Structures are given as C-alpha cells and as structure tokens.
Amino acid sequence: MKVLGYNQVFLGNSPAKAPALYSLMTWVDFGLGVKFPRGGIYRFVESLHSIAQQEGVQFIFNSEIIGVQTQQNVVKALQTSNGVIHADAFLATTDYSWFESLLPRNKRCYSERYWKQKSLAPTAFWAYVGLDTHLPDSVHHNLFLSDSWDSHFDSIFSHRVWPQNPSFYFAAPCKTDPSLCPDGKDSLFLLVPVAPGLEDSEEQREKLFRDTLNRLEEILAIPLQQHIAFHKIVAHREFRAMGLREGTTFGLAHTLFQSAFFRPRRKSKKLTK
Numbered sequence: 001m002k003v004l005g006y007n008q009v010f011l012g013n014s015p016a017k018a019p020a021l022y023s024l025m026t027w028v029d030f031g032l033g034v035k036f037p038r039g040g041i042y043r044f045v046e047s048l049h050s051i052a053q054q055e056g057v058q059f060i061f062n063s064e065i066i067g068v069q070t071q072q073n074v075v076k077a078l079q080t081s082n083g084v085i086h087a088d089a090f091l092a093t094t095d096y097s098w099f100e101s102l103l104p105r106n107k108r109c110y111s112e113r114y115w116k117q118k119s120l121a122p123t124a125f126w127a128y129v130g131l132d133t134h135l136p137d138s139v140h141h142n143l144f145l146s147d148s149w150d151s152h153f154d155s156i157f158s159h160r161v162w163p164q165n166p167s168f169y170f171a172a173p174c175k176t177d178p179s180l181c182p183d184g185k186d187s188l189f190l191l192v193p194v195a196p197g198l199e200d201s202e203e204q205r206e207k208l209f210r211d212t213l214n215r216l217e218e219i220l221a222i223p224l225q226q227h228i229a230f231h232k233i234v235a236h237r238e239f240r241a242m243g244l245r246e247g248t249t250f251g252l253a254h255t256l257f258q259s260a261f262f263r264p265r266r267k268s269k270k271l272t273k
C-alpha cells in the first residue's frame with residue numbers, strides 16, 4: 001500500500017488524505033510504465049529546443065523578467081534584466097502568484113489573501129551526487145520507505161518542520177544509460193519531500209544530506225561517503241530564487257478543492273493578451 005500511495009506526495013497530498021481520483025497517478029507509473037530518454041532528461045529539453053528553432057522560434061535566455069508594462073487591459077511589453085520585449089500576446093509560465101505580483105494591483109486576478117489561504121504542496125530537498133565508484137545493488141529508480149511514515153507526512157502537512165528519518169527517493173540513471181557517467185563511476189540523485197516555507201540554513205541542508213547518506217550506506221552496505229567526488233544540494237532557497245512561492249517545487253496542492261475548476265484560472269479575467 002505504501003508503494004502505491006507514495007507518489008501522492010508529489011501531487012501535494014498525504015496518501016491518507018489524497019482524493020481517490022489521483023490513484024490514476026499510480027496507474028501511470030505501474031500500468032503505463034516509466035520512460036527515460038537516452039542522454040538524460042535534459043536531452044528532452046534539448047530536442048524540444050532544436051525542433052522549436054527549426055520551426056522559427058527565437059529563444060532569449062538568461063533574462064529575468066522584472067516588470068510588466070500594461071495599457072488598459074493588454075500587456076504591451078516585458079521589462080527584463082536585458083532590455084524590453086514587445087509582443088502581440090504573452091503567456092506566463094512562471095509561478096502564478098509571483099507573476100501577478102509584477103502587475104499593477106487592479107490588473108491582478110487574485111489577492112495576496114487568496115494565495116495565503118491556499119494549501120501548498122510539499123517541496124523537495126535534492127542532492128546531485130557524483131561518485132568515483134560503481135553503485136552496487138540499486139536500479140534506476142529506488143524508493144526507501146521509512147518506519148517513520150506517518151511522522152514524515154505530519155512534518156510536511158501538519159507541523160511544517162524538517163523531517164526525522166524520512167522516506168526518500170533515489171535515482172541511479174547510469175544503470176539505464178551508462179553514457180551518463182565516466183567509466184567505473186556512478187551518479188546519484190536524492191530527493192526527500194519536505195515542507196514548504198522552511199528556513200534552509202547551510203547546517204540544516206548538510207544535516208539532512210548526511211543523514212540520508214548514512215541511511216543509504218546501511219541499505220547498500222558500502223561506505224558511500226568516502227566515494228563522493230562532487231555534490232550539489234538544491235532546496236528552498238534555490239526554488240525561492242526561481243520565484244516559487246515559499247520555495248515549493250510542486251505549486252498548489254492537489255486537494256479536492258484545489259483541483260480542476262477549483263484551481264486558479266489560467267486565463268486572466270483582467271487582461272486580454
């Protein structure tokens with residue numbers, strides 16, 4: 001049951017409280033299967049980029065949107081860190097509440113009070129780890145389900161604190177595609193679901209990283225930490241810097257009353273383009 005329910009956390013729910021409809025996510029994983037593009041997930045981004053370019057799409061990278069110029073009920077231009085962009089119409093794909101915060105108050109569809117009343121999904125504590133050795137006894141996708149199942153979900157959904165002894169996911173993508181690692185080496189991606197809005201001090205990040213590695217060492221029975229050639233942690237502060245509310249990667253939780261037509265409307269009622 002735990003294996004079947006765990007992925008609800010990525011929709012923003014505790015498995016005990018998730019609407020039954022979302023068991024379709026479990027069907028996606030177990031019924032349809034999981035795919036992985038050769039060359040890694042980023043190959044997918046590169047392929048889309050290349051196809052779009054062939055179709056004449058122009059990309060502007062490394063330009064942060066810092067202002068939105070409106071005229072009556074139309075967005076006229078975006079002000080970015082590298083100049084102004086004019087277009088006939090705009091589609092915002094950044095965090096909704098953050099994008100609206102750039103608009104004049106009378107052009108926003110939802111107030112700050114509205115966003116504050118919404119339940120946010122958990123966020124993710126990530127670590128990218130490069131190893132100077134092969135990882136034994138693991139497959140591409142691995143779930144470690146801890147004995148502290150309930151208290152982990154309580155730490156996310158009720159108490160909003162850093163978890164103790166949490167369940168976690170780890171991926172070893174070189175098991176599927178050895179071209180992703182140098183010969184004789186391996187890479188690991190660790191993901192621990194955690195509450196949004198936490199202060200992620202250096203000390204706290206390092207603690208959760210080391211605790212998770214200690215548990216992995218017990219599971220895999222190898223001194224993993226001696227073999228770390230590189231590691232990079234990504235958590236709340238990096239996600240906040242991307243404009244994600246309270247540093248949550250997964251946005252608004254998919255509770256019943258935040259699903260389907262209860263979610264914020266994608267089309268603005270105040271702006272036509």
Ligand SMILES: Cc1cc2nc3c(=O)[nH]c(=O)nc-3n(C[C@H](O)[C@H](O)[C@H](O)COP(=O)(O)OP(=O)(O)OC[C@H]3O[C@@H](n4cnc5c(N)ncnc54)[C@H](O)[C@@H]3O)c2cc1C
Pocket residue numbers: 063064065066093094095124191242243249250
């Ligand atoms: C750990 C994890 C696992 C997931 N697994 C799956 C899965 O298995 N299957 C699935 O279907 N989905 C999955 N998702 C969800 C999926 O990744 C998202 O739904 C998808 O990436 C959303 O795409 P998007 O283009 O709308 O937004 P994003 O990918 O968030 O893109 C928004 C972009 O806006 C940029 N931006 C933000 N602020 C500014 C600014 N001021 N100026 C300019 N640019 C800005 C950001 O840098 C970002 O590049 C997962 C998400 C996470 C976090």
